[in-house]
Amino acid sequence: MKRVTILVMSLLVAACGRSAEPDYYTLAPVDGALGTAAFLIKVQRPSVPGYLDRPDIVRQGDAYHVQIDESQQWAQPFDVMIEGILAADLRQRLPKCTVMTESGAEIGDPRFLVQLDIQTFNTVSGDKVELKGLLTIVDKTGALPMKSEPIDVTSEGGRSIDSLASGMSGLVGNLADEIVSQLDTAKAKKR
Numbered sequence: 001m002k003r004v005t006i007l008v009m010s011l012l013v014a015a016c017g018r019s020a021e022p023d024y025y026t027l028a029p030v031d032g033a034l035g036t037a038a039f040l041i042k043v044q045r046p047s048v049p050g051y052l053d054r055p056d057i058v059r060q061g062d063a064y065h066v067q068i069d070e071s072q073q074w075a076q077p078f079d080v081m082i083e084g085i086l087a088a089d090l091r092q093r094l095p096k097c098t099v100m101t102e103s104g105a106e107i108g109d110p111r112f113l114v115q116l117d118i119q120t121f122n123t124v125s126g127d128k129v130e131l132k133g134l135l136t137i138v139d140k141t142g143a144l145p146m147k148s149e150p151i152d153v154t155s156e157g158g159r160s161i162d163s164l165a166s167g168m169s170g171l172v173g174n175l176a177d178e179i180v181s182q183l184d185t186a187k188a189k190k191r
Helices: 002-017 078-093 161-190
Strands: 023-025 040-043 056-062 065-074 098-101 112-124 128-139 147-156
Touching: 023 161, 040 078, 056 161, 078 098, 078 112, 078 161, 112 161, 128 161, 147 161
Parallel strands: 023 065, 040 098, 040 112, 056 112
Antiparallel strands: 056 065, 112 128, 128 147
């Protein structure tokens, strides 16, 4: 009887010490229209607010409540993931450009720096995804004035984690479209 009790207690202790492995998610590049610019570009790692700077996926509940689920996490740091996905979106859209990242090992002296200051990037109203922040494109040559513009875009998605990731991926793609438009304008002004 003593052996059975020890065995049962050992199993209970072992079971309590284990937590389920979380589900991991990532954003994915989305296709967009091709641009014609041919520059060396560097995507800086975006700044993100503290409540998003965590491995756990954060969803907005209501105006004063956020949901943090430790069982559903990003596969890599949030800021690094956005930096990489934005760079991948730009590479697809700008085949004549070389797109580097702050986190990458690429070497070169970029003409343009893409900076993103994220203020909000999560669900709103339960079924929409919102991205708010500031996009700045810096021409290091000084030939074109630095351009900063507010970002405030919303898309469908958000009920499930898959739809949240899909909606967020689409919004990063929309951001890439805006950057392509600005760089194509810079190319036209260069002539």
